Amino acid sequence: MAHTALTFQALQIAVLTVSDTRDESTDTSGEYLVNALQAAGHTLADKVIVKDDIYQMRAVVSNWVANDNIQVILVTGGTGFTERDSTPEALTPLFDKTVEGFGELFRQLSYNEISASTIQSRAIAGLANGTVIFCMPGSTGACKTAWQQIIESQLDASHKPCNFVPHLSCSETACDTRG
Template identity: 50%
Template structure:
């Protein structure tokens, strides 16, 4: 079972938040606010925050920019993971991924099922890695952002979380690109 190893020091990571929406503004971006507050409360650094419209190329461009920024370790996007025609965040993420973290979507669905039952089937939440950076696409609902952070991301982004976590392998995500 998972646990926090208090003998290990907490290591803050730098997290960027992208809200994908045709209608949200900084004044009413509740899901982005929720993620930003939880990031800070956990002891991490909010490295950047933006709102973009549901445009696949623009989303992918922003994701790539953050992946190229050594000041960003993790990107969390919220919105655009559903099934409608304007929901293109998942496609933009997959345009950027070098490796997909398939289990993220599965675990997110399990967590969501406990809260919203079979309606969880309508989410295409996903995660992946690109250029040494973790990327996670979360649904736009505040509840889904809370669930993803509280149940999955907060523990996995805590270096003290055992038996393993995302932070301890962060330095090795792009080892294939280093000179041997």
């Protein structure tokens, strides 16, 4: 069910860290995203770390997409070009619609920070079953760029001229409207 609210709505957001080496004590990117989404007024629905494995990623994200109480999924890691980087291959098949502008804008903004190396980012986003999924690189700096310059405003129902909130599945218990 879409909402047309023009006031902030606290969304339920899940965070997935994709890494073969990180754990809860070393996951600075996942930790940043959790702190940022909570500081913005949203609620952490779940947080998981999985190995860079297509099927493990798909299983976790598919479960979240099927959960009516999760509206947003933030994925960090697995978007580069190493042999193990497979986030786009794992998650793109789940998308009902692709948000091409996210990757394009992320790379444009990253260019100012890391120059031409930004071409090695395969940041992607899409909508699946009323859930928006943002996939960004595993570095904390990349997560800050994506959150602060793109994602945060797009998850705020009061952001004009448009945002993703009207496209998300928000049940009465899943999205808290406050003005």
